[in-house]
Every structure is written in C-alpha cells, then in structure tokens.
Amino acid sequence: MTKARIIAAALVPFVACTAVWAQEDGQEKKWSVGALGLVSVSPFAGEDTEILPVPYLAYRGERFYLEGLEAGYHLVEPMRGPGTQFVADVIASARMTPGTSRDKVTLDAGLRLGVRGKFGSLTATGLHDVTGEHDGMELRADYSYTFMGDDYFITPSVGISWQNRKLANHMWGVTADQHADMIADGDDVVLPVYQLDGSAVNYEAGLTAIYLVNDRVNLIGFSRATYLDKDVRANPAIEKKYDLTIGLGIAYSF
Template identity: 60%
Template sequence: MAGAVLACTGASAQEGGPPKWSVGGIGLYSTSPFALEDDEFNAFPYIAYRGDRFFIEGTELGFHLLKPAEDADAGFSLDVIGSARMLPGSSRNKVTADLGLRASLSGSFGTLSATGLHDATDTSSGMELKAGYSYTFTSDKLFVTPSVGVSWQNEDLTNYLWGTTAEQQAKMIEKDRDVILPVFQPNTKALNFEAGVTAVYQLSDSVNMIAFSNATYLDKDIRISPAIDKRYMLTFGLGVAYNF
C-alpha cells in the first residue's frame, strides 16, 4: 500500500522532476476478518525518499538494480526490497520483515509488477509471490490509480498470518484480551485476490492530499478457520504529505 501511495505522489510532481523527500501523516481504518475483533483506526507518520538508486516508501525500502531510461516509452525496473509485515487483526500483535525482488514493466498501458518475498527474521520461513497491475489517470491536479493483484502464500506463511498457535492463545489469556482466538492452523497454501484505488490531489506545489482503499478477498482454505468469519479485509486511508 505504501508503494502505491508513493508512486502516485511521485507521479504528481514528474513535470519538474519528483522531489526526493515526502513527509506527513496517514490515518488508517481497517477491518478484521477475525470473529469478534473490532475494526481499527490508527495514525502513522509517513516518510518517503527517492534517490538515484536507494528509496524508502513508508514501511518499505529498496535499491534499484535496474532502472528504465527516462525517455523510453516503456521501461523495465528490477528492485531489491525489504518491507515490514504486520499480522492481520488486533489479537496477535507482531511485526516481522521480508526481503525480496520486484520486477516492473511500465508504459502508456500502465504498470505490471511481479514480487517475490521471503521472511527475513526466521519467524515463519514464509514466502509470498505477488503479481499486480495498475494504471494512473491524471486530470490537472488529481491523480487516480486503480489496481488489481493476486498473491500466493506458501503453507508456512499461511499458518503464520491466518493461524493461531497455542502459545499465542496463552498470551491472549495472560494479557486478558477481549478476544481469545481458537488454536488453529490452515496447513495449506493460499491464493488471495486484491483490488484497490489510490488518489492524490495537489493542494499546492509541495503539499499533496492522499486517499486510498484496498480490499483483499481471502482464499476459501483460510476461511475454514473457526476464528475467521469474513471473506475479505478492507482498508481505508487518508493523509497529507509535504514534498521537498
């Protein structure tokens, strides 16, 4: 999600060359697929940096191994990336990090991307493969980017993201959480589908307003969990970024 926000923010300043830094804040409202868990609202600082090779995109950082030529009609890029991964829902708070590669092909047709990620913290040994497509519509100061995608998660990652271990349940009981999730492991691979839209409006030459939404449709093998009572997750965000 952070990558989509940065891409659209950067696009809004391309005529004079995108600024190197963006800082601001984003409010995030998200639903949980887990039964009895409440929807959440959180506010986060937002920071992005666009260097010649190195870049930061919110919770993601990376290095351009290959960059497209500036005057090319279509360009191929290859990036090494590292990103934070947070567990869905609010009952199993945990943050880990992934490392991987992302290949993108961009042109007048939009942007096609393929990403491979692997757990870098040895927490889950999980792996994820993702493919996506996005297209940016521009109108004066408004930039709107709808996107669609699919993600494949191996069994280790599926168990980590959507399952609950006995140890996790014990911690919920110990901390007297309002929701105690049942112990369950999907023990299967998963294929999830996503769709979203990001909008950036230029309030001035250096200030952008950002709005985005994203929906993830969960694999049926995830939804058999007794802890999950929804087919999807929804995320909505609104923020402001200052570019310099």
C-alpha cells in the first residue's frame, strides 16, 4: 500500500519555502532538501489516520524548477525584487488517488497562468492526464497572501477546483475491478462500487507558517483541507466531508 498520495498533498506547502531562499546578500539558493512529518486523515470509511515521515527535494533555476512532485518551465522569466509578476508556466505533476485503498499514480501536464504582487498571488491552472489511465482534466483557481516578519512567513490560501467526470471518478469513485481486487487481496477495507454521473467541484483551504532559523534552515508547519463536492460525498464509501493533511517539516537551502 503506497503513501504517495500523502506525500503529494504535503509537498504543496513547501512551494512557499522558495519565497525565503534568497540570502541576505540577494543571491538566490537553487536547491532545498528537507524532511516532513505528516498526518493524513482520509475521507474514506475504514481507512485509518496515517502518520508518515517523508523526504523533500526542490530545485529552482532561471527557468526550470522542481518542487516536490511538480516540475515546470517558466515561459515568463521570474522577476527579481518587489513589483507585480506575471506567471506563465508549463507544468507536469504527479497525481495520486485519495485514501489508501485504490493506489494509483498518474501524470498530468498543463499550463498555469497568474499574477503575483503586493495583493498576494492569484493563479489559474489547467491540467490533463497524459498517461491514458483516465484521460481526465482539471481546472482550478488559487489565491494566497503572505504575511511577513523579520524571521517568519505566514501564508493562508484558498482554492477551487473543477474536475470533469473522468477525473472525478478516478479520484473519488470505485470501479467494479477495484472492488473485486480488494476482495481478492483480502484487504481490511473493501469499498463499494460507486461512479459519479458528472463533474465535481471541490473547495480547498490551507495555512503555511515558516520560521527562519538562519539564512539556510527553515522550519515549517502547514495544514491543507479539501471540502468535497456533494456528489463525491454521496459515495457510500466516503464518511467525511473533507480530505485533510497537516504536518511539520524542516528544509535546508543551498
């Protein structure tokens, strides 16, 4: 039973660490390594809350970047210093099914557009499956704002995502084959068959707090919750209205 979904959910807040990679002399650090301690609460019935240690790796170059399980290329060169920054990135990102009973790993590719400035960060992202596993797509919008002190960053965020029927069923449904495999494998959790009739709209909220120990070491705490669409919650296998990950971590930049 893999833990990749938990890892993917947890790595999202570490993107915020890139905001503090700049040294006092203005030279940006390109690499960051770290470790996370995660707690994941699954919305699926019978699946236990999981606690897991996870490694982290990131790289940020002039155009190319790697942040956890997402890689991308900046079509617009990132601007140094304050001011309004327009964002246009080609991205590829691993996608994991929620819970632990239907382990699947697929790859999405797409485009992220947005703008960042004193008002915060507003982005719109379109993704499509490129593995042929489900051929689904997702459109999402996210907003975040960072409060900064001398040695800390606090970033609340909100988001909304639309998943078409193919992706919604891949993420939140249970196929007859998956149900049969759970029985054949003697799994402790056997989820009933369920398929959504249409698309799903989920809402997200998160909070990331970063404390700068020094110019290389950062401590981070975060939480990320997804409130599920009513048609997703109609799945008899889902007993919670939300998917939740919280954790603590440390990152070293160089």
